[in-house]
Amino acid sequence: MRQYLVRHGESVYNVESRVQGQADVPLSEVGRGQAEALAGWARSLPADVTIDEIWSSPLARARETATAIALALGLPLLVEDALAELHAGIFQGHLWADLEAAFPAEVARWRSGDADYAIPGGESRAGLAARGRAALEKLAHRPARHMIVVAHGGVLTAALGSLLGPSHPLLAEAAERPFTKLPALANASLTLLDWPGPELVAFNETAHLTGP
Secondary structure, three states, X not given: OXXXXXXXXXXXXXXXXXXXXXXXXXXXXXXXXHHHHHHHHHHOOOOOOOOOEXXXXXXXXXXXXXXXXXXXXXXXXXXXXXXXXXOOHHHOOOEHHHHHHHOHHHHHHHHOOOOOOEOOOOOEHHHHHHHHHHHHHHHHOOOOOEEEEEEOHHHHHHHHHHHHOOOOOXXXXXXXXXXXXXOOOOOOOEEEEEOOOXXXXXXXXXXXXXXX
């Protein structure tokens, strides 16, 4: 079974350089164009690749992206709550540039790399990795040959790091430090994961965003 893992398109908080976490913000104009590019990619899949299911995080930026794909394929959109992004607690909604001044002690703890440190009012990297991994494993047991999973940069890289190990050559630093200012996964990127295994077939592909 193959999971096509998609990071949502650009959101309005991405444009403003704000911490999103589980803040429910919509796509930007660019993000809506990226969602349509993903829809075009889905329509152009080879004839022997039939998408059976489309799953999404419950957050608006992921659901908007996934809805464009679902409409293109004529499939219902299914929602998995465990695919939501890291809950960033007191950091959510703040500009990245203002975080250190607003929460110096908390930012220092977060940047220390302690996987068990939970942002006040939020969650830890370890918790995020466990939740994301469980969600992908759960979906991998569905009766489907191919599925599209639309989620977020933090939860996807954390889950992949837990499943494959942080030393995997395609993950490198991304799996070790999910949810940073510059996430490893580009907006509207594609990452391919094959089960059983799992085996990482491709990571952070964006050619579909620049093609004809």
